[in-house]
Amino acid sequence: ERRRRAELETVEIRFRVATRAARAGVYERDESGGTVWWSDTMNELYGVSAGNFQPTLSGWLELIHPADRDGARAAMTAAMRERKPLRTQYRAVRPDGSIAHLESVAAVVGDPAGEGVRMVGIDLDVTERVAAQRREVLLQQQLRDASRQAGMADVATSVLHNVGNVLNSVNVSANLVADSLKRSRAAGLTRVVALLEEHQGDLGSFVAHDARGKVLPVYLAELSRHLSADNSNALQELDALRGNIDHIKDIVTMQQRYAKLGGAAEPIDVGRLVEESLRINASAFERHAIEVVRRFADVPQITVDKHKVLQILVNLLRNAKDACDAAGERERRVTLSVGRCATGVRVAVADNGVGIAAEHMSRIFTHGFTTKKTGHGFGLHSGALAAKEMGGVLRVESPGLGCGATFVVELPLGPPGNAHG
Structure with missing residues (x-):
C-alpha cells in the first residue's frame, strides 16, 4: 500500500511538473456544470487563486471575454450533448485586465458511477502563438x-x-x-x-x-x-x-x-490589356530591334485587378527584352500568346533570348534571386505573388541556356471564391 501511494505521488508530481512546464491547465466538469475541478495551473492561466475563486461553470464563463463567451458556452454544451471531443479557442480576461488567448481541448467520458458523463480536458496558453x-x-x-x-x-x-x-x-x-x-x-x-x-x-x-x-x-x-x-x-x-x-x-x-493601389476587380479585355503593356514597352522594343509576334485567340473577359495584371505583363516584357539583348546580335523575337486554359485565360510571353539554366529554374520566383547584374530580384517574385492573390499562377518554361524562355500567367475568369463557367 505504501509503495502504491509513493508511486501515485510520483505520478502526480510528474503530472504537475509537465503541465506547469507546458502552461497547460487541467479541468474536469460534470454534466450539470455545477461541479468543476481544475488544477493550480488553471488558476495561473486565468489569473486567479484558490483563495479568491471557486471554480464553477458560471464562474469560469465569467472569466471568458464577453465577445467569446457565448461561443465557448455553445461549444462546451454541444460537446457534452453529442458526446464528441471539444476543441475551441477563446480569450480570458484576467482580474488585472490582461488578455490571455487559450485553447481548450477535452474529451467527454462516462462517469465512473454510471451517472451521466464528464468532460475532462486541458487549457493551453496560446497567447504567444496568436501573437x-x-x-x-x-x-x-x-x-x-x-x-x-x-x-x-x-x-x-x-x-x-x-x-x-x-x-x-x-x-x-x-x-x-x-x-x-x-x-x-x-x-x-x-x-x-x-x-x-x-x-x-x-x-x-x-x-x-x-x-x-x-x-x-x-x-x-x-x-x-x-x-x-x-x-x-x-x-x-x-x-x-x-x-x-x-x-x-x-x-x-x-x-x-494604373498608378494607384489596386484591389478592385473589374472586367477586362485580356488582349487589349496585353496591347497596352506592349505600348508601354514599345519604344524600348523598337530601339532594340525586337520583333513582336502576336498570337491572340478569342477569350472571354476576366474579372481581376487590372493593375496587378499590367504589373505582371510589363515586367515579363521587360525581362524578355533584356533576355534578347543578352543573347547577342542574333535576330530578336518576342511572341505573345493569349488563349484559354483549364482554369480560365492564359497569357504567354516567349522570347528567343539567353534562356535559363536548369539549376536556376526552381529559384526563378524566389525573392532576391536574379541572373541580371542590375536586377533586384523582386519583379518575378512580386508578379508570382500578384498572380496568386488573383487566384492564378505565374510559371516558367525554358529548355536551357541559349534556348529562350516562356513565362506563362494563368488567371481565373473571376476573383477567387467566385464560380465561373
Missing part, C-alpha cells in the same frame, strides 16, 4: 504592399524609359524643322520681290531684255520647287512631332490610370 500568427499576417501584408509598390515602380520605370525614348524622337523632329527653316530659300523670294518692285514700271522690258530679268522665271520655278519640298518636309516632321507628343500623352494617361 506570432498576427505578426506573420502583418509581415505578409507588408510583403504584398512592397510587392505591389515594386510592381508600380516597374510600370513607372518603363513609362519613364519610353517617355525618354519618345522625347528623343521629339527632339530629332524639332531639330530637323529648325534646320529646315534655317536653310530655307524663302529669303530668295524676298530678294525677288524687291527686284520686281524696283522694276514695276518696266517689268515687261526688264524680264525680256535685262540679264537678271531673263533668269527670273527659271529662278522662281526652281525656288517654288524647293519651297514646296521644304514645306512638305516640315509638315511631315510636324506630323511626327504631333504623333510623338500624342504618344507621350497616351503613356502618361495610361500610367495615371
